[in-house]
Amino acid sequence: MTAVLGPSRFRAVLGHFCTGVTIVTSHDGAAPVGFACQSFAALSLDPPLALFCAARTSRTWPILAATGRFTVNVLAEHQRDLSATFGARVDDKFATVAWHPAPSGAPLIHGALTWIDCALETVHPAGDHHHVVIGRVTARGDTSDARPLLFHRGQYTVTEPVLDPLAALLSWPRPDDWL
Secondary structure, three states: OHHHHOHHHHHHHHOOOOEEOEEEEEEOOOOEEEEEEOOEEEEEOOOOEEEEEEEOOOOOHHHHHHHOEEEEEEOEHHHHHHHHHHOOOOOOOOOOOOEEEOOOOOEEEOOOOEEEEEEEEEEEEEOOOEEEEEEEEEEEOOOOOOOEOEEEOOEEEOOOOOOOHHHHHHHOOOHHHOO
8 A cells, every 4th residue: 555655645635734833741750751742632532542653763652662651742832842852853842831740740831731640551552663652641731722733734823703603513523423
């Protein structure tokens, strides 16, 4: 399949799938670490599990793996600059970031829509350059009514307010359609 589709075409096709933007964080006892991550998803409600993908070349991933704990911060629309900072190879990503510790000690970024704190459950090698990381959710944050920061077709975007609440309810899937 790869030969038919090719990596650049595969990336372009999957770029049409809109994703939320998160920052995965941890703390090794000496300093906070984190990276921007679009490859995040809920995996199970019982037990509560979530997953994210980390590049094998990540400088942050080995620290996260060694601590065995991480927090996923779900970004709000006003946090584009924060996403860009955590997506770059910068020495001190937390230099100008307001945060406080989650129960695990990992940074909870101020202004995020919500967060989950996790214990590392398992890691699976996947594809040519990633790990699929599964975490057991041990704590969670409150939610916010702010709009999420999204990524679509290679750029940031946000949702638009729903002007017709009845139409939104009629198009919402039944409870058994979603995790």
